Amino acid sequence: MIIELREITKKYGSVVALDNISLTFEVGKIYGVLGANGSGKSTLLKLIAGLAKPDHGVVTVEGVAVSRRIASAVSYLTEIDFFYPNFTVGQYIDFHASQFADFNRDKAIEMLAFMKLDVRKKVRSLSKGNRGRLKLVLALSRDAPVVLLDEPFSGLDVMVRESIVRSLLSYIDFEKQTVIITTHEIEEIEKILDEVILIKDGQIMAKENVEDLRESSGKSVVGWLKGHHR
């Protein structure tokens, strides 16, 4: 078990984002966190990344209580589409390499080639799809034990989504890394998930192994979700 959340409550003002939830994550698995906007998905990732503090409860990564310093063990892809427009792709790689000791430059170069991104191009001139690809390259180039991807597919077309799925399969180290992805695009990634977690109104509605779901109920995650929404 690499990540543990124990009796976590998180409020923003009077709004309860997460309501007394407990969850554990195991090494080498890919988790999908599903839920509507405002369900608490992003808050969950921010708590693991040390970007938000719980009002109650403890989050641990590799047995260590999470603080802002957990960034050395956690690679985090934000859902926000923000870059410094004057940086080139290459400068972004340099910047991240300077910030994270576990940044693997060889892996980054390989992924850039795979994603057909030109290091000399300024971020300003990149399409939305290519900005999404660059974000993923930056997040996956770190040899961090935990990789958190907040809505990596949001607003991207099918081609880009496919290249992201493929690079996840090619570049994650399944012996050592644990990946948590929040998404709406379940159809694209259900084949690569080990487990799905369904969040609604700050509570965990269900946590299931994707293959067990098919075996026991004869349902894909999409079919299962429909049952839960009724």
Place this chain on the structure above:
Amino acid sequence: MSEDFHASKPIYLQVADRICYSIVRGEIKSGEKLPSVREMAVEMGVNPNTIQRTYAEIERDGIVETRRGQGTFVKNDPALIASLRTRIQTEVIETFVENMKEIGLSRTEMLAAVQQFLMKQGEAE
């Protein structure tokens, strides 16, 4: 990528089926090495843990063997292809017969229908 899978059956079994079909069709030869778990995962677009399960399953079935440090190989056994073909054949017939029963056909009617179909197809070719 983007292989399509049915919702009602675990993906690891569907991948196993595909490997068996490839062996029967001769696309994968006996004694041949299968792609590594990671390669197969990328090719099929599925989680490597799923492929791991597929390989374990077909190893249990005696279709492949894992050699330490070398990978997973299709067994070098001439009887293997024949038995796999029989297995797949039985599965196909089972589904067919089930469907025919559902629309109320008797055994003789089924046989006659198949014969007639094959004859027509023969004429067309």
